[in-house]
Amino acid sequence: MYEKDDPRSALGTAAPRPDDGAAIAAPQYFDFHRLAPPDAATPAGRTAIVRGQNVVLVHTSARAGDDLDNGTLDGELAVLVTADSPAISVITEHGATRIGEPGLVVVPPGTSRIGVDGDGPLVRLVEAAEPAWRDRAANADAYARDHPRVTLLRRWPEPPGGPAVRFYPLAGVPDDPARFGRIFRTRSFMVNFLPEAGSPRDPRKLSPHTHDDFEQLSLAVRGEYVHHIRTPWLPDSTGWREDEHVRLGSPSVAIIPPPAVHTSAAADPGGNQLIDIFSPPRADFSAKPGWVLNAGDYPMPRPGRDARR
Structure with a gap:
């Protein structure tokens, strides 16, 4: 599944999830410039909203x-700040926090807004149960019912330091x-800022793999x-699908359901970057x-004790 030099080859192998015969959801693909043209006059017109089972992704x-x-x-709320993002001010009831470099911002529950000090993309993540956001997703109908193969979100423990705006810069990592x-x-959420790929991926060194019970947003x-x-074959052949090889530019997202076999290949000789998003966080x-x-700010749940809705 993974090359020996891929660090994921050392991950522990979980017991396979029992297959109850539930249908496998279809992959979904979204080009954000088609959903929300970047030349629209208002922020709402320049904002694309899509969702997975447990997370809503808002791209502005x-x-x-x-x-x-x-x-x-x-x-x-999580805010993904990339190298192309503008400087921002995160404003809560406790004041304003200015962010001027790439990284992840975590905003505590409650009322907040973001002041923008330049031009560029911003990505926000909110829980799919948030009533102000869940029905605004372009693909809301795809989740009219919970996907039975995806584990529902149970929040991990609260940070020991209590509610606060936290910023984790990429510089120095x-x-x-x-x-x-x-x-x-x-x-x-779990957010993985993968390193930039300066050239297309070697087609002889891909890493097809599966997840038993969680979605991946790439x-x-x-x-x-x-x-x-690739969607695995179940006994019901009416649900079989052809293999998919979908090319997307940026900004875009692919939503990959379990237990589809998947791998993504960088294709632009001028540079490529992917960010993987999971909800709930991955235990492995x-x-x-x-x-x-x-990890010091966001501890893992103790089995049977900490995780809760």
């Missing part, structure tokens, strides 16, 4: 002076061949990717010492 082609209202949220990407987690923020996805990545860079 922001402009200087935009004031992005996050509403009043029951759970945390070196590449480490023993660690897979640059991984951060919140109570509800967000392309630079370049192009070809998403190769979390169990690897040193992989989750903010």
Whole structure:
């Protein structure tokens, strides 16, 4: 499944999930410039909203002076700031926090908004149960019923330091061949900023693999990717699908359901970057010492005790 030099080859192997015969959901693909043209006059017109089972992803082609209202949220908000993003100010009831470099911002529950100080993309993640966001997704109908193969979100423990705006910069996080990407987690999400690929991926060195019980959102923020996805055959042949090899530019997202076999290949010779998003956080990545860079702020649940809705 993985090459020997791929750090994921050292992940523990979980017991396979019993197959109850539930249908396998179809992969989904979204080009954000088609959903929300970047030249629209208002922030709402430049905002694309899609969702997975447990997470809503909000992509805005922001402009200087935009004031992005996050509403009043029951759970945390995560903001993905990339190298192309503008400087922002995260405003809560406790004041304003200015962010001017790439990284992950975690905003505590409650009312918040984002002031934008330049032009560029911003990505927000909210829990799919948030009533202000869940029905605004372009693919809301795909989740009119819960997908039976995806584990529902149960929030991980609260951060020991209590509610606060937390920022985790990417600067100063070196590449480490023993660690897979640059991984951060919140109570509800895991975000992996994968390193930029400066050239297309070698087609002889792909890494097709599966997940038993969670979705993967693969967000392309630079370049192009070809998403190769195979839906396993179940006894009901009416649900069989052809293999898919879908090329998407950026910004875009592929939503990959379990237990589809999948791998993504960078395709642009000018540079490519992918960010993987999971909800809830992945236990296998979390169990690897040193992989989750903010593990001290967001502890793992104790079996049977900490995880709750």
